[in-house]
Amino acid sequence: MNVDMLRLATELTTPIPRRSSRAPPSRSGSRPPVGAAKAAAAQPALAGDPAAAQGKIDRRSNTSSRNRAESEFRRAVSLVNQGRIAEGMDGFRRALEIDPGHEPARQTLVALLLETKRVDEAAASLQEGLALNARNTGFAMLLARIMVESKDIPTALIVLQRHAAPADRNPDFHAFAAALYQRLDRHQEAIEQYQTALGLAPSAGVWWLGLGISFQAVERRKDALEAFTRAKSAGNLAPDLLAFVEQRLRQLQ
Numbered sequence: 001m002n003v004d005m006l007r008l009a010t011e012l013t014t015p016i017p018r019r020s021s022r023a024p025p026s027r028s029g030s031r032p033p034v035g036a037a038k039a040a041a042a043q044p045a046l047a048g049d050p051a052a053a054q055g056k057i058d059r060r061s062n063t064s065s066r067n068r069a070e071s072e073f074r075r076a077v078s079l080v081n082q083g084r085i086a087e088g089m090d091g092f093r094r095a096l097e098i099d100p101g102h103e104p105a106r107q108t109l110v111a112l113l114l115e116t117k118r119v120d121e122a123a124a125s126l127q128e129g130l131a132l133n134a135r136n137t138g139f140a141m142l143l144a145r146i147m148v149e150s151k152d153i154p155t156a157l158i159v160l161q162r163h164a165a166p167a168d169r170n171p172d173f174h175a176f177a178a179a180l181y182q183r184l185d186r187h188q189e190a191i192e193q194y195q196t197a198l199g200l201a202p203s204a205g206v207w208w209l210g211l212g213i214s215f216q217a218v219e220r221r222k223d224a225l226e227a228f229t230r231a232k233s234a235g236n237l238a239p240d241l242l243a244f245v246e247q248r249l250r251q252l253q
Helices: 003-010 034-041 050-081 085-098 103-115 119-132 137-149 153-162 171-183 187-200 205-217 221-234 239-252
Strands: none
Touching: 050 085, 050 103, 085 103, 103 119, 103 137, 119 137, 137 153, 137 171, 153 171, 171 187, 171 205, 187 205, 205 221, 205 239, 221 239
């Protein structure tokens, strides 16, 4: 196995979202942050206050838009489940026209666009979604995956950097970022990201393997030996990767 193949093998594969036979739940982001809700509740509107009245109208309008978007979304899911894909896609687009922040509609539309090889449209929709919610790491990972498949590793990494997951969650995100740093021979940053991922999910043998590769690249032989040993002892490597690890262990011992 050559180095390029191994690097590909150690990347996180971000799956295309699958269509569900059931309608996905309403998006969790439809509710305001708890702190904001408490702050609003602490300041009751005066009946005669025009600004307060406008606020009530705006809230009713927002709720109405969300409800209409949700209704369009559920109709679109039903159409897709009947095999009426094109009509369903139009329905998801209508839901997003009503409420661009309806993330389940966007996610499902992106999945369908990818399944029909309309990659540019899928990428554009993901970019729109990230512009609305920069913390959606799922959208960021999928957009970065599209860029990786287009051989644009630097831009894929920029996407992950702009929409980074916190260090205390989402180990898949950090492992994906590590793999991209490694592909660009930025091994110190790859080491840091792999260590973050493994701190959250220490049983992932393939990430120990990736860490070992980067340790060896910066000539930290002892650390590389330990990482490859952990990769082997994890017991969950594919046979070809296990053979590679055993080869590296023989070199380092």
